[in-house]
Amino acid sequence: MAYIEVKHNTKTYPSGETTVDANHDISFEIEKGQLVIILGSSGAGKSTLLNILGGMDTNTSGQVIIDGHDIALYSRKELTAYRRNDVGFVFQFYNLVPNLTAKENVELASQIVKESMDAEQALASVGLADRTGNFPAQLSGGEQQRVAIARAIAKKPKLLLCDEPTGALDYETGKQVVQILQDMSRKDGSTVIIVTHNAALAPIGDQVIHIHDGQVKQIDRQDHPADIASLEW
Template sequence: MAFIEVKKSSKFYQMGDTVIAANKEISFEIEKGELVIILGSSGAGKSTLLNILGGMDTNDEGQVLIDGVDIAQLSSKELTNYRRDDVGFVFQFYNLVANLTAKENVELAAEIVKDAMDAEAILEQVGLGHRLHNFPAQLSGGEQQRVSIARAVAKRPKILLCDEPTGALDYQTGKQVLQILQNMARKQGTTVIIVTHNSSLAPIADRVIRLRDAQVYTVECNSQPQSISDIEY
């Protein structure tokens, strides 16, 4: 059994008189420690899918098995535990707490779990050992995103979910952030799922899931993913 198995998962939104299918019978598998890219244009259903995988939203039909457990069937209490213990999130606009330093932002997230990583150590790992005591407004966009990655991984999540993590960053800074995410998969064995509309990122992933009109269009595996320094986008 694969680490993540999504089976015919559908999600519908009621908009006035009409029902919009944001995800239609989505099916795929992901192995532990993979770097996965979910690709699709705006409105394809990527964020909906990511939010369901992270337990921030629930599907209406189908199964979402994480490590053998169908999270679509969990109670809200169990779903809270799943979000807290197993999942790290990275968002396009970082969502750091403005009046806490880099280190305090990471500590805040680490506090809610047992056995969290040391905040200073993880910030050093993302190249911010010299920025521990700076507030978000004193950091560049790329630095803020690296703090948000540190915050997400400090909990030692099994799954790291990233929604357009390089969307607000310039090219070189985006590459640094992708390199950190690829390292999390390669070196820590974290399963990393990145949502993007940018198809030029596809070659760096172990697996690429393309969404189109709320459905899975293709799933491809790269046996030899490219290194981030070699891609151009």
């Protein structure tokens, strides 16, 4: 059994008199430690899918099996525990708390789980050992995103979910952030899912899942993913 198995996942939203399937009969599998790119244009249904995988939203039908458990069957309470203990999130606009330092932002996440990574160690792993006392406003966009990644990994999540993590960053800074995410999968064995509309990121994934109009159009398995240094966008 694969680490993640999504089977016939559908999410239907009401839309005026009718309904819209933001996800329609989506199925795929992800192995532990893979870096997966979910690629699609705006409105394709990527965030809906990521939010379902992260237990932030529930689907309308289908199975969402994570490490042997179908989270689509979880109660609200079980979903809260799943989000807290098993999932790390990274968003496009960082979502840091402005009046807490980098270290305090990371501690906010690490303190809520039992088996956490030390906040300073998490910040060091994203190259910010010397910025732990800085507030978000004193950091560049790329540095703020690295704090957000440190906050996500400090929980030692089973699954790291990233929604457009380079969307607000310039090219070089975006590459640094993606490099950190690829290293997490390659060196630490973390399972990392990156949602993006940027096709230039596709070569770095062990797997690329193409989403269009709420459906899987194509899945590419890449035995030799590209190194970040070779990317151009």
